Amino acid sequence: MSDSFLTADSNETFAMLEGMLNTSVPRVRSTDVPSVFEVSGLDVSYGKKRVLHDVSLQIPEKRITAFIGPSGCGKSTALRCLNRMNDEIPSFRMEGRIRLAGQDIRARNVNLTALRRSVGMVFQQPNPFPMSIYDNIALAVREHQGRMGRAELDAVVEQALRHASLWDEVKDNLKDSALSLSGGQQQRLCIARALAVRPAVIMLDEPCASLDPISTARIEELLLELSTDYSIIIVTHNMAQAKRISDKVAFFLMGRLVEMGDALQVFEAPVRQETAEYIRGAFG
Amino acid sequence: MAARSDGAILVAEPGIPSRIDLTERVSRTASDRFMPYVLGAAAIFSGLLVTFLIYFVVQKAWPVFHSEGLRFVTSGGWDTQLEDSWSGGAFFGVRELIAGSVFSTLGALLLSVVLGIGCAIFIAELAPRWLKRPFETVVQLLAGIPSVVFGLVGLLVVVPFIADHLVPGNSGDVVTEIPIAGSCLLAAIVVVGFMVLPFFVTVASDSLRAIPRSYIDGGLALGMTRWRTITRIQLPAAAPGLVAGIVLAAARGVGEAIAISMVAGAIAFIPNLAHGPLYMLLEPIRTMAAAIVENGGEAMDVPAMAAALFGLASLLLLLSVVLSLVARWSFGVFNRRMGVVSDRAL
Amino acid sequence: MLSINGGGRHSVGSKVGTVLCWIASIIVAAVCVSIIGYLLWQGGHSINWRFLTSDPAASLMEDAAGGVRTPMAGTAILTLLSIALALPVAVGAAVYLAEYMSERWWITRIVRIGLETLASVPSVVFGMFGLSIFTMGTFKFLSGSGTEGGQAAFGRSFLVASIVMAVHILPFVIKVAEEAIRNIPASLRQGALALGMTKWRTISKVVLPAARSGIATAVVLGMGLAAGDTAIVWLTLGGSMTMAVDKWWEVGNWLATLRGAGSTLTTFAYFNSPAGDGNSAGAAFGAAFLLVCIVLIFNLAAVVLFRRRNLTGR
Secondary structure, eight states: OOSOTTTSOHHHHHHHHHHHHHTTSOOOOOOOSOEEEEEEEEEEEETTEEEEEEEEEEEETTSEEEEEOSTTSSHHHHHHHHTTGGGGSTTEEEEEEEEETTEETTSTTOOHHHHHHHEEEEOSSOOOOSSBHHHHHHHHHHHHHOSOOHHHHHHHHHHHHHHTTOHHHHTTOTTSBGGGSOHHHHHHHHHHHHHHTOOSEEEEESTTTTSOHHHHHHHHHHHHHHTTTSEEEEEOSOHHHHHHHOSEEEEEETTEEEEEEEHHHHHHSOSSHHHHHHHHTSOO | OEEOTTSOEEOOOTTOSOOOOTTOOOOOOHHHHHHHHHHHHHHHHHHHHHHHHHHHHHHHHHHHHHHHTTHHHHOOOHHHHHHHHHTTOOOOOOHHHHHHHHHHHHHHHHHHHHHHHHHHHIIIIISOHHHHHHHHHHHHHHHHSOHHHHHHHIIIIIHHHHHHHTSOTTHHHHOOSSOOOSSSHHHHHHHHHHHHHHHHHHHHHHHHHHSOHHHHHHHHHTTOOHHHIIIIIIHHHHHHHHHHHHHHHHHHHHHOOHHHHHHSBSOOOOOOGGGOHHHHHHSOBOOHHHHHHHHHHHHTTSHHHHHHHHHHHHHHHHHHHHHHHHHHHHHHHHHHHTTOOSSSOO | OOOOOSOOTTHHHHHHHHHHHHHHHHHHHHHHHHHHHHHHHHHHHHOOHHHHHSOBOOOOSTTOOBOOHHHHHHHHHHHHHHHHHHHHHHHHHHHIIIIIOOTTSHHHHHHHHHHHHHHHSOHHHHHHHHHHHHTSGGGGGGSOOOOTTSOOBTTBSHHHHHHHHHHHHHHHHHHHHHHHHHTSOHHHHHHHHHTTOOHHHIIIIIIHHHTHHHHHHHHHHHHHHHHHOOHHHHHHHOOOSSOSSTTTTSGGGHHHHHTSOOOOHHHHHHHHSTTSSOOOHHHHHHHHHHHHHHHHHHHHHHHHHHHHHHHHOO
């Protein structure tokens, strides 16, 4: 099956689009499960500028949670708090508490490397390292797993690539540069890289924003599979996407969490008026 | 087991995610901890090198500054003093050398700016696309030619040309103090002018290219020709950048020793305007930098001469520090005008 | 009356100006090309096998200056040693400037001013600096070797010259290397950090490898600078015709060679030109020819590396 919209066979394309349309009804999976992340009272500012006000939410384990909302509403910022990527920004200030599996992620004895191993991240623009496909994953693995025999490393790389549904396409070209892959393949490589270190949570910040519909569909399919074993948080601009794949939805507006609930409930019968207006498309 | 639309079977292994333990000890190698310090030391060391330079050079020049003070720069007679120092003479006046440096550098700057502006405008605006990069490469090449090569070409092409075509036959009558030959100020100006030209051109063309398109479009929309937008809008806006380019070229020119010692006549003489502009250009000179390289070899055996040479080096050092700061300030003005926030130069 | 044809008042100025710029550029290009061409032509005459493989002869007779074997070796030694000394410090400083230092710190400003100033110091001053420091007693070990009748000058040697040359090229290598490191996109660093890599690991495993070709460009530029300089070499190495030790190429003699004086292509050319002591313009031209070839090669290498960076990076 081809990866690019432009080279796809037209029958294939129609089949895919049909599939996408058919799942416009939100999925139903119970979200009455333990929480992997618990956020309470999160306030974030960059210097003098307040970007998040008093955000409290819980991320259910082994489900797909979507953060939705218009541009600049703070959803990406909230995501980046969860693996403390915002710590890299000098003017970042945070109040409140974030717990991962019951442990405060900002406690003094927390190891940042361990946190980022448990919480993987995939970015909006695919960012594979300018190395071979194999090395992209091998580098990540060696960071966390130390010395490893060649055979063992090969196995881990293969497993990661299979998980990300990329193995069949690259298994003969593992030594090729990662930059020679198409956009969709690069993004799946980034997902494979994140998976290779065995995280518990995978966070994706608008992962399909720069991809064509067919690549998008493949990644959505992948996320649905992965959610049986991993907790997934996805920031997305694309409401249709949120409807297609998420179990739980959090709607952000101007730095506040306006509403959060089961996907079915939020999309069919939102509690707050702003949510209803956003879903209707009154603003974006 | 789950089946996918492309037919592949995903083997689900239970317990794939590892246990979450945020306090597990991840081995940090020693290098994680001390590397920033090592790197920081390298950076600070590099930044402070110039102060070591200044300290040691000035320290060695101290004897001559101490005994003469300002008379070091105000009095002249370098050539004879050099001779005398072998037999114990210890007084040095470098007036002619300073004059030599000033005249040669100013002349070279004139030449390189006049030609250089043309080249810079050419690169930034006028060159057809296919010609731009090759021409820039040619300019870079010019910058990379070693000074001794410039000196050789100057000695064997420029100097004979001046001697054959520019020196009047009766020059001995007009200028009686010293012999007029092809090795002269003009040769120095020509050679150094082309040596420093690439420095000016690079900075000038970058400055021109940094002017936002909107300024130029505004001029064009008002009906100005392309050329007028260049002269009336771009050049004035790029002025601080151009100044910085001139200053950098000057620093390079005043420091040039080898080529000048080869083509300028090696006689410490102040070109005399009273002889008329032609003769003034044909008179030989000696510059501060050239004097150092000409005598540096033997100088260490004669302490007084050594001190004098270190004195010259201190003057050159002072000059280059000042010029460097002026260039930096000029770049700062330019960057602020262009709205660039960072502290780094263009 | 509205008129939109006719050249307008400024069209003449426009034409003249444009023509002048073209003329200026043609002059400059012509000068550059003819310098190189002249060198290749004149110097080409002197290049023959004997020239390349024999040593300089101390002779004042015209055109009997011998070959350039030792000066060539001298240039090679000096260039390689200088870049070897400068590169670690330069890359270290460049990494620190690009990755750790904030432009708002006062110390950053000091370092930048220091580097810019160092870059504008003339070669001759570096040479004098070398003489001032390395004639001090503490540095005796760096120079002063030589067999009987060989070239032994206190305070002058390949080691001394290389150290001084390394200081001279340092700011340029730092500048180019820092640019190369800064050009690595932030997304790569973010990706590495999100994987849990520490800052130093991100730099050493992701950023520096990605900046490989930019750093190679810095190396090549530094080497070109070191190979072409005359003033520093003349002052800190002298103009002696021979190496300090007879069989200088033998590994056992290496230390003695490095501690002794010698010459490079640049000082050889200077020495043999009519301005120096020698009388053999031919030999000088031959050396200059080789120098120009070296410079052309280095420039070409820098351009090729620059292109390669643009292809593999993003």
